[in-house]
Every structure is written in structure tokens, then in C-alpha cells.
Amino acid sequence: MPPPRDGQFGTDVQALYTDWAAFCRFAAGLNATQATPIDETTLSSPVPTPRQVVAIGLNYRSHAEESGMALPSMPATFTKFPASLSGPFDDVVLPGATVVWEVELVAVIGALADRVSEADAWSHLAGLAVGQDISERTSQFAAGGQFSLGKSYRGFGPIGPWLVTPDKFAEAQSSPLVPVAR
Numbered sequence: 001m002p003p004p005r006d007g008q009f010g011t012d013v014q015a016l017y018t019d020w021a022a023f024c025r026f027a028a029g030l031n032a033t034q035a036t037p038i039d040e041t042t043l044s045s046p047v048p049t050p051r052q053v054v055a056i057g058l059n060y061r062s063h064a065e066e067s068g069m070a071l072p073s074m075p076a077t078f079t080k081f082p083a084s085l086s087g088p089f090d091d092v093v094l095p096g097a098t099v100v101w102e103v104e105l106v107a108v109i110g111a112l113a114d115r116v117s118e119a120d121a122w123s124h125l126a127g128l129a130v131g132q133d134i135s136e137r138t139s140q141f142a143a144g145g146q147f148s149l150g151k152s153y154r155g156f157g158p159i160g161p162w163l164v165t166p167d168k169f170a171e172a173q174s175s176p177l178v179p180v181a182r
Contacts, residue, residue, distance in 0.1 A: 020110030
């Protein structure tokens with residue numbers, strides 16, 4: 001994170017999302033040629049303590065098929081506890097023999113979003129990051145398919161380290177923010 005200018009931004013990465021538009025204006029004025037090189041392995045999650053984490057399960061046909069489940073007519077949603085998130089280089093303790101992981105696209109909301117239309121969805125995005133959804137399948141399915149506990153062990157949500165802003169994606173303005181396979 002760039003150093004604060006005139007006290008406008010502190011060192012808390014998560015606090016940037018409360019006024020994401022102001023931070024983007026600030027960042028646009030930085031001179032990248034004066035940046036100090038960093039060791040990428042020291043970076044952590046670009047969203048260390050979000051207020052909530054909502055995930056979509058069975059969001060493409062082949063995943064539903066390999067899981068032996070029907071593709072839902074409405075997206076299957078679940079939460080991961082924010083405390084389960086970690087950085088991309090953090091160690092993850094495996095609590096059992098039935099741990100699996102999947103690569104995920106993480107959409108980070110950077111502006112209050114409530115009842116947002118599909119047409120306005122991209123304007124609420126701070127950016128996209130790569131993440132992993134780690135699951136301990138035994139506890140995930142022990143209570144009748146209640147996903148949150150089996151997906152929320154400490155470290156079970158590595159994200160980052162990079163958050164790529166939507167303006168870096170040429171197709172962002174013309175593509176709907178919806179699952180592509182139904």
C-alpha cells in the first residue's frame with residue numbers, strides 16, 4: 001500500500017474499501033516509476049477482514065456433475081467466516097484427510113452494494129483477485145450439506161496477493177457479472 005498522503009489513508013488495507021473511489025483517485029496520481037520494489041512473498045490478502053464473505057457453490061455444470069449433484073436452478077450460496085481468510089503465502093493447517101480445494105475468482109466489493117442491478121454491478125467492484133476455497137468435506141456434509149463450518153477453518157480462504165481493478169479488464173464494461181454456465 002502506498003504511504004499515506006497528508007493522513008488521508010492509514011496503514012489498514014481493509015479501511016481503504018470504505019472510500020474506495022477516493023483511494024482510486026489517489027492511486028491514479030502516483031508515479032509508478034518511483035515505486036519501491038517489494039518481495040511479493042511478504043504480501044497478504046488484499047481483503048484481510050471483510051464484513052462478510054458470500055460464495056457461490058456449484059456454479060458451473062461440470063463441477064455439479066463431478067460432485068454428483070444437480071445443477072441448481074438458483075445459485076447455491078454459502079458464507080465463509082471472515083476469520084477463515086488468509087494470505088496467498090500463509091500456511092494452512094489441514095484438520096483431516098478429506099480436505100479439498102478449488103481455485104476461485106474473488107470479486108471484492110468497493111462501494112456499498114444493496115439491490116444493485118446487473119447493469120450497475122461493475123461500478124461497485126473494487127476489483128478481482130484469485131483465491132482458493134478450501135473445504136473439509138466430512139464436516140461440510142455431516143450436518144446435511146451445511147457448508148459454512150467445513151469451509152471456514154482458519155486459513156481456508158487464501159486470497160491474493162493482487163487486487164486487479166475492473167478498468168484493467170477490457171471486457172468488463174460489456175460483460176454481465178453472472179455465471180456463464182447454467
